[in-house]
Amino acid sequence: MxxxxxxxxxxxxxxxxxxxxxxxxxxxxxxxxxxxxxxxxxxxxxxxxxxxxxxxxxxxxxxxxxxxxxxxxxxxxxxxxxxxxxxLGFSRCRLSIAIEKSKPYKGIQDLEGKNIATSYPKILGDYLSKNGVKADIHEISGSVEIAPSIGLAEAVCDIVSSGSTLFTNGLKEVETIYRSExxxxxxxxxxxxxxxxxxxxxxxxxxxxxxQNNKYILLNAPEQSLDKIISLLPGMRSPTVLPLAEKGWVSVHSVINENDFWEKIEGLREAGAEGILVVPIEKMIL
The missing domain is CATH 3.40.190.10 (Periplasmic binding protein-like II)
Incomplete structure (x- = not known):
């Protein structure tokens, strides 16, 4: 090649x-x-x-x-x-419309006839059109948040991560129009x-x-609780079960989705699981 x-x-x-x-x-x-x-x-x-x-x-x-x-x-x-x-799951953000904190806002129709500054005229224009709003879009690059304070526009449409930049410039989010990663x-x-x-x-x-979406889980459990524990931990095919030196006990190994983590942990404890270890996985080949 x-x-x-x-x-x-x-x-x-x-x-x-x-x-x-x-x-x-x-x-x-x-x-x-x-x-x-x-x-x-x-x-x-x-x-x-x-x-x-x-x-x-x-x-x-x-x-x-x-x-x-x-x-x-x-x-x-x-x-x-x-x-x-x-x-790819990183650099998540949203594209939002923001106005001055002191201004009231009842809904998207409040933007009718207003001036909106943005670096994203196409996305903004499509959103306004979809909602039947006619506004004047002013395309600028960089420092969009300053537009209301210098009289260029009554609203801005810009990328938001934490919202701290908007807050610092006396603005508040009123509409999220696009989510991105x-x-x-x-x-x-x-x-x-x-x-x-x-x-x-x-x-x-x-x-x-x-x-990133899964964790490797290891636990000790009494054999009499194994069926209940396996029902909580289906894993990729089925959990790995190994006998322990202490008679009547086994070690159970499986993979658990991070979204189910805390709910499953409580259920496992109630079923008699002990010594629960949860380990991050570096790579997982399905």
Whole structure:
């Protein structure tokens, strides 16, 4: 296999950090020295392009890059001809409309005829149109939160993570219009060799995601309670049961989904389980 896949990632910022952490966790080694715009992995057929996140969908659509890691909000806003192939579970945020704290707000119709400043005119325009609201959208890049205080707009529409930036600038969220996380996008026209490389990369990512969503659990239990405990811990196929040195006791090993963790733990204790250990999983191959 002589093909190399080109992957575009943000050159700096939180999305960049999350992307490179993911790549590293997949066992792919890359040295991207300060200021470098290209780098080749040493142990996987993949080349990295370090770009502005706004440019990534265009590079992928044009075939300059085969893959890209970017926020779903950027993919939706740029509206390029790319396909989303994997949600990555980091850099979660929301796109929200905010107004001054002192202003009353009864609903989306309050924005009728207002000026709204944003870096996301397409997403905002689609949302307003869907809700039958006509407003004047002012596209600006950066420092959107300052718009109401300088008289540019009565409202803003911007990315929100914690909401602290809005609060600091005297604003309050009134509408969440889009939820986003990092996503891997791909060009539509990839040859078979590149598809094979991408499938290998996705396999590694899925192993990581499966591990993050599950925990390995070990516990000791009396044999008489085993049926009840197994019913609480179905695992991937069935729990592993091993005899202990003490007669009448066994050790049970299984995998538990993190969302079910606390509910299951209470049930296991009530069924007689003791010495419960819960261990994070680094990678999980299904």
């Amino acid at each position: 002589n093909s190399t896949v080109r992957l575009a990632v943000q050159k700096s910022g939180r999305l960049s950090e999350g992307s490179m952490k993911l790549i590293s966790s997949c066992g792919i080694h890359v040295s991207n020295g300060k200021g470098k715009l290209k780098a080749m992995a040493s142990n996987f057929p993949i080349e990295f392009l370090f770009l502005r996140d706004d440019d990534i969908p265009g590079y992928v659509a044009d075939g300059v890059a085969d893959l890209g890691i970017v926020g779903e909000n950027v993919v939706a806003e740029k509206d390029k001809d790319v396909k989303a192939i994997k949600k 990092a996503v891997m996008i791909a060009n539509h026209n990839l040859d078979a060799e590149k598809e094979e490389i991408i499938n290998k990369l996705l396999f590694r990512i899925e192993a990581l995601q499966s591990a």
